Amino acid sequence: MDLNTRLQNVAVIGAAGKMGSGISLLLAQELGFASLENRSRTFILNLVDISDLALQGLIRYIKEQSVKTAEKQINRLRELYKDRVDLVENGEIINEFVHEVLVHIRTGKTLDLAKDSLLVFEAVFEKEELKFEVYNKLASLCPKETYFLTNTSSIPIKVITDACGIDGRVIGYHFYNPPAVQKLVELITPDTCDEELKVLSLEIAKKLGKKIVPANDIAGFIGNGHFMRDGLHAISEVKRLSKEHGYPQAIYMVDKVSRDYLLRPMGIFQLIDYVGIDVFQLILKVMNKYLTKQGLHSDLIDKYMEQGVKGGQTSSGAQKDGFLKYEKGKPVGVYNPETKEYVPVDDIFIKAVDEKLGLHPNPSLSWKNLLKDPEKDSKTQNYFTSLKEMDTLGAELARRYYNASKETSEKLVKSGVANKPEDVNSVLTLGFFHLYGPINDYLK
Amino acid sequence: MKNFNKPVYLAAGAYTISLGTGRNEFHPKKPRPGLDYYIQEAGKAVLSQINSPENIDEGVIANFMAARFNRQGNLASLMTTIHPSLVHKPMIRVEGACASGGLGIATGVKNILSGLADVVLVVGVEVQNTVKAIYGADILAGAGYYAGERKEGHTYFFPAKFSDRAGAYFEKYGKDITRQAMAHWYANAVENARLNPLAQEYHNTCKDLVSQGMTQPDAKTFTEHLNIFDCSKVSDGAAAILVCSEEGYKKLGLNSDAVCEIIGLGQVMANLISSPADLTELDASRKAANDARDMANVGIGDIGVFEVHDCFTISGLLSIEALGIVGQGKAPELVINGETKLTGKYPVNTGGGLVGYGHPTGASGVRMAVDLWKQMTGKAEKFQVDLKKEHGMLISMGGNDKSLVSVIVKK
Ligand SMILES: NC(=O)c1ccc[n+]([C@@H]2O[C@H](COP(=O)([O-])OP(=O)(O)OC[C@H]3O[C@@H](n4cnc5c(N)ncnc54)[C@H](O)[C@@H]3O)[C@@H](O)[C@H]2O)c1
Numbered sequence: 001m002d003l004n005t006r007l008q009n010v011a012v013i014g015a016a017g018k019m020g021s022g023i024s025l026l027l028a029q030e031l032g033f034a035s036l037e038n039r040s041r042t043f044i045l046n047l048v049d050i051s052d053l054a055l056q057g058l059i060r061y062i063k064e065q066s067v068k069t070a071e072k073q074i075n076r077l078r079e080l081y082k083d084r085v086d087l088v089e090n091g092e093i094i095n096e097f098v099h100e101v102l103v104h105i106r107t108g109k110t111l112d113l114a115k116d117s118l119l120v121f122e123a124v125f126e127k128e129e130l131k132f133e134v135y136n137k138l139a140s141l142c143p144k145e146t147y148f149l150t151n152t153s154s155i156p157i158k159v160i161t162d163a164c165g166i167d168g169r170v171i172g173y174h175f176y177n178p179p180a181v182q183k184l185v186e187l188i189t190p191d192t193c194d195e196e197l198k199v200l201s202l203e204i205a206k207k208l209g210k211k212i213v214p215a216n217d218i219a220g221f222i223g224n225g226h227f228m229r230d231g232l233h234a235i236s237e238v239k240r241l242s243k244e245h246g247y248p249q250a251i252y253m254v255d256k257v258s259r260d261y262l263l264r265p266m267g268i269f270q271l272i273d274y275v276g277i278d279v280f281q282l283i284l285k286v287m288n289k290y291l292t293k294q295g296l297h298s299d300l301i302d303k304y305m306e307q308g309v310k311g312g313q314t315s316s317g318a319q320k321d322g323f324l325k326y327e328k329g330k331p332v333g334v335y336n337p338e339t340k341e342y343v344p345v346d347d348i349f350i351k352a353v354d355e356k357l358g359l360h361p362n363p364s365l366s367w368k369n370l371l372k373d374p375e376k377d378s379k380t381q382n383y384f385t386s387l388k389e390m391d392t393l394g395a396e397l398a399r400r401y402y403n404a405s406k407e408t409s410e411k412l413v414k415s416g417v418a419n420k421p422e423d424v425n426s427v428l429t430l431g432f433f434h435l436y437g438p439i440n441d442y443l444k
Numbered sequence: 445m446k447n448f449n450k451p452v453y454l455a456a457g458a459y460t461i462s463l464g465t466g467r468n469e470f471h472p473k474k475p476r477p478g479l480d481y482y483i484q485e486a487g488k489a490v491l492s493q494i495n496s497p498e499n500i501d502e503g504v505i506a507n508f509m510a511a512r513f514n515r516q517g518n519l520a521s522l523m524t525t526i527h528p529s530l531v532h533k534p535m536i537r538v539e540g541a542c543a544s545g546g547l548g549i550a551t552g553v554k555n556i557l558s559g560l561a562d563v564v565l566v567v568g569v570e571v572q573n574t575v576k577a578i579y580g581a582d583i584l585a586g587a588g589y590y591a592g593e594r595k596e597g598h599t600y601f602f603p604a605k606f607s608d609r610a611g612a613y614f615e616k617y618g619k620d621i622t623r624q625a626m627a628h629w630y631a632n633a634v635e636n637a638r639l640n641p642l643a644q645e646y647h648n649t650c651k652d653l654v655s656q657g658m659t660q661p662d663a664k665t666f667t668e669h670l671n672i673f674d675c676s677k678v679s680d681g682a683a684a685i686l687v688c689s690e691e692g693y694k695k696l697g698l699n700s701d702a703v704c705e706i707i708g709l710g711q712v713m714a715n716l717i718s719s720p721a722d723l724t725e726l727d728a729s730r731k732a733a734n735d736a737r738d739m740a741n742v743g744i745g746d747i748g749v750f751e752v753h754d755c756f757t758i759s760g761l762l763s764i765e766a767l768g769i770v771g772q773g774k775a776p777e778l779v780i781n782g783e784t785k786l787t788g789k790y791p792v793n794t795g796g797g798l799v800g801y802g803h804p805t806g807a808s809g810v811r812m813a814v815d816l817w818k819q820m821t822g823k824a825e826k827f828q829v830d831l832k833k834e835h836g837m838l839i840s841m842g843g844n845d846k847s848l849v850s851v852i853v854k855k
Contacts, residue, residue, distance in 0.1 A: 071578050074599045075664065088595045089582035 001118065001145060001196075003203045007034055008043050011114035013134060014124035015047035015107075016054035019151050021061055022179030023121050026208050028062050029069055032101035036080045045104045046113045055107040065180065066101045070094040115141040119200075121173065123151040126282050131155060135164035147197045149173035149204075154220045154286040157190040168194045171201055174221060175210075176431045184430035185210040190217045213426045218417045219290035222427045224283050225412050226405070226438070227271075228296060231280065233404040234258060234268040235300050237397065245356065248334040248343040251323060252353050253397065255331070260360060261387070261398035262405075263380065265367045265433050270331060273311035273322030277304050303337050358392025370435055380435055384442035402443060409438040445709065447739060452556050453703040454853060455693050457814030458489030459683035462644040462802025464573055466677060472573070479514050480525055482569050482682035482804075487526030490565065490684045495697035497527040500686070501561035503535035506548030506568040507806035508842075512583045513574050523567060530565075540713075541587035542755060544568060545683065545809020546840025546849025550711050552687030562692030568810030569682040577678055584805070587843040589717050600667060603675055603756065605844050607667035610758040612723035614669065617773040625776030626757035627657025630673045630799060632785055632792075633754065637800030639786075639826035644677045644802035657757075674757040676803035683804075683811035704820035704836075708740025708852030716846050724773075726759075729766035729839055732848035736837070737768075740852040744768050747852070748833030749819045750792045751812035753841035754799050763839055764792065767850075786829055794819060794827045809840030809849060820855045831855070 010027055014020040024047050031043040049055055070077060074090055077097050081087050087096055106113060111134065114120055120138060124130055131152065138148065148170040150160065161167045172188025185205055189198060205212045215221040220228060234254050241250035255267030272280050281301050288296040304310070304322070311322025319326045325333030325342040333342030343349070365383055370376045384402075387395050409424045418424045425437020436442070460482055463470055470476075483505070491497050505523045510516045520535035540547040545568035552564040572580055578599065585594050585601035598604030614622050631653035637643035650656050659671040666672065688696070693703050710732035721727065737743070750767065754760030761775040769790050770778050778784060784792040795801050795815045798808060816836040818824040834855040841848055 071576070074578060078599055085595065089579075089585075090599055091579050091582055094578075 003200055003207070004034070004038065004041070006118040006147070006200070007031060008041055009046070009117045009119075010044070011046040011048060011117035011120045013048045013111065013114065013120060013122045013138075016049035016051065016058045017123055017125075018177060019175055019179055020049065020121075020123040021058050022177070022181075023123060023151070023175060024058060025062050025065050025180050027121070028101045028105060029066060030207055031104045032066070032097060033080075035100060035104065043104050044106060044116075046117055047105060047107045048109070048111060048113050049107075050109055052109070055109075059102065059105065059107070062105070063098060063102060066098045067094060070097040111137045111141060114138060117142060118146050120146060120148045121151065122148060126153055126155070126279065126286070128155055128159070128286065131160055132163045135160055135166060135170070139164050139166045147171070147194075147200065149201070151175055153224050154283045156217050156219050156290055157188055158192075158217055159290070161190065161192070168192050169197065171197050172215070172217070172221065173201065174215075174223065176223070182431065183209070183211050184427065185212055186215050186221055186223055186427060186431070187212045188215050188217055188221055211426075211430060213423050213430070215418060215423070215427075216416055218415070220283065220287040220417075222412055222418050222424055223431050224287070225417050226408055226424065226428065227432070228280070228284055228287060229408040230405055231268060231272055232296070232298060233401065233408075235298050237400070238300075247338070248336055249349070249353050249356075251334045252345060252349070253357060254401075255324070256353070256357070257394060257397045258401055260366065261394055262401060263365065263367050263370060263383070263435050267331075269323035273319065273324060273326075274313075276310060276312035277301060277322050278310045278312065281305055300337075304335075307337060307340060309335055309337075357394030357397075358390075359394075361387045361390055361395065367435060376435060381442055388443050399443065402438075405438045406440075413439075445711065445735065445739065448553075448709075449557055451690055452553050452706045453688045453690065453693050454706060454813060454817045455686045455688055455696065455698055455703040456490045456493035457683070457685035457817040458486055458493070459642060459807070459811050459814050460485045460489075460681050461642045462677065462679040462681040462804060464644055464677050464679045464802060466644045466648060468647050470573075476573060476680065479510055479516055479519070479569060479571050480522055482571060482680065483522060483567055484526050486569070486682035486684035486807075487523070487565065487567055490686060491527060493698075493702075494686070497529045499692075499695050500530065500533070500563050500565050501692075502533060502555055502564045503530060504548045504551045504555070504564060504566045505535065505537045506539070506544040506566065506810060507537060508539060508541055508544050508570055509583050509586060509805070510569075510571070512586070513570070513572050513580075519569075523565075526565075526567075534561075539806070540847035540849075541842030542753065542803070542805045543809055543840045543842030543847040543849055544806040545811065545813075546838075546842075546851070547711075547847070548810055549685075549687065549813050549840075549851060550709060550849050553706060553709060556687055556689050556692070562689045562695060564687045565684065566687055566810055566813075567682060567684040568804075568807035570804035570806040571680040572678050572804065573680050580678055587846070592717060598667065602844075603667045603670050606756040606758050607661075607669040609720075609723045609762065610669040610674075610756075613758065613761070616724050617776065621776045621780070622758075622761070623658065625761060625779040626674055627654045628779050629754065629757040629760045629784075630654075630657035632779070633797050633800030635800075636786065636794055636827055637796030640795040640801060643796040643800055644679055645796060645800045670756060670758070676755045676798035679802035679804040681802060681804035681807055681811075683807045683814050685810060685814050685817060702821055704817055704853045704855055706851055707835075707854045708736035708738075708742070708837075708850070710735030710737075710739070710848070710850035712848040714846045714848075716843065720845060724762070726762045726766040726841070726845040728845045728848050729763060729841055729850075730768070732850040733767045733837070733839055736850035736852050740835070740854075742835055742852060746833050747835045747837045748791070748831045749794060749816065749829050749836040750790060751816055751836070751838035752792055752797070753808070753812075753839055754793060754797045755803060755841070757799065759841070760792070760797070760799070763841070764790070767837065767839060786827060791829045794824060794829055809838070812838040812840060813851065816851075816853050820853055
């Protein structure tokens, strides 16, 4: 069955979630265009989630975003609507397209809605029992030809197919957040995957404008395989540094080093807060279950969760407090689980840490100002060359951090999670917006 | 047109900031002032230069598309809000797309010549940032033959029309030199605007304007031959000036140093429905300019400062050929050689023009008259030209060379 036939009935499960809503948007717009290009066919997009309110919010979101898309694609749309004499103005054409996008959508709160779907994208909570429940139900509801694309971040695909009797029909289609913007999809192909599904997955990526990086079916895959271990290294560094500098300063130090010294967009603790400490714990748990004896566990993370400090975002997208406390998106405090309070990050605090870390190797360089610099690669290389020589605490922590990240990445290749070093590098640069891939010779 | 039956003068000109992208005070998402604010600001700035608003006999307001940009009609009545003494006086609104301002001046002149008025307040206004450029393009397309052209037309209707003109000009007279000249036009416009605190490009800090002007056009997102620097801005603004008889300006307490005389007027309408005969020429503009010069009985060599309608850099080049400053195909060389700069032989658009000052469409023709008046009376401050000749000339254009007004003034 070709992709266009499958696109005539598509479903998203967990459609109103963070990932689901972005995937729904991409598909809704794609079907909008598809219906203009193939007027003889009908297309249906089934969006399933558990709350009416969230589904209504989803429709509003799709509407708003589709206006923006239509504005950007107006030249293409004027061409597609050239036979419609009643649509003259840009404004009229944009409205019509938004309507076209919405017209294909059906929403519902039960999986029955997906019973005729030939292509199902799944993005429910990252909980094994929930995923099993959903797939068992879908297996009995949907036609035998239906293919499933799961957005799981950590659960091996084989575990799902074995538990639900749908061997060969599920592929890992790991979008990055937000799916409408991020170009990367990590494609996890289990050994027994149908050939047709493999081909289809690549076609879909092309249609949606995504870049595929293949990963193998080992818990955590490439993205979280790196991220979880990166986080655990940071936590172990904090433990080590706490003895001399106290816990709050240690957290701040490691966060700062991982951002400013490694030229990354965010410090590691800010990133964990952004993803959510709860999500971090969840993924870690799954990985620990399938990758035993690798120390994929953190008492500290469990402690934060016990104390109800979770990070993540509010429904309006503002950052919630976690390892750090935020005002207008900027860290202004560090949580101390002993006192259960945030220690303010004021000038005195910052100065004390900065004095201990010593001078930054090149204060004029940062992730932000290198991002669009045409000489980014050579500047980054020179930067690390100067970092290699420096004798400050900051430089030492940065080298340790760099080495840990590189070692993790090399292990991902060695243990068969990634096929080659370039794939790990692609995931980190495309999915995490790093300036450089971790497998490099900068410190050689 | 017959000759004037008595002398007519321009006095007490003023305009507002041209607000839009480029100005530091512009925030697309924050609330902004509307039509009445701009009309009043420009109007009051005129009143502040005369003894008493009681002496204004009539009003003319020029505007293109308030009915769509602002959902407002009946603008002549809105003009009375400038000052209570204007209430119950005769006022009229005129429209001729982007030449509305030029028509406003022409109407003011005729009111004086009719003998029914001695002082006419002419205001031009447009507030366009109420919609994004992509929707504004639909509204501005009303300057073309909407029923016959809009549907087939480009997303950005007018930029595409002038992109076609640029393409034809490239083919006939050479792409490289023309493209270079368009970039120089942009650079000169911004350099002049940097001397004019009211200009939209006043805050522009780009160091290499010519390179920026040379940015490769992208047909996918915009047009084939024009980049965004080739375009005038989306602007909110107003301009106002008094058109007077001799008795009129004396009544206002002004002396002859504060006024300049209008000695030539050309007003031409071309057929809206027909396509241009030759894309590399603005023939209606040429006719209007010739008419104005004939009436004034002056040659190009007698004119020391020009205001042309550079809605796009290519329109700027075509205009100076239509005015007869140089022959056809010669504008690029003239511009590249710097002859249109403040210090050149033919200073053009000294306060920035449409590319540099901004293009609040219905106001632009009035704004041109104000800049000429400033030059003639020595009030142009930082962009004052050291005038070698005693005449100035403007051409105000609406649509694709369809509605034209040309005015010649004398010191
Ligand atoms: N958030 C990320 O950065 C990220 C990135 C890549 C992949 N993922 C993966 O995407 C999936 C979803 O994550 P998320 O962050 O969007 O979570 P989320 O909590 O924002 O969304 C999950 C959605 O699933 C819905 N849901 C729960 N049970 C359901 C059911 N029985 N039927 C239908 N809908 C149900 C919820 O109501 C919710 O809207 C997970 O597998 C996660 O690992 C997340």
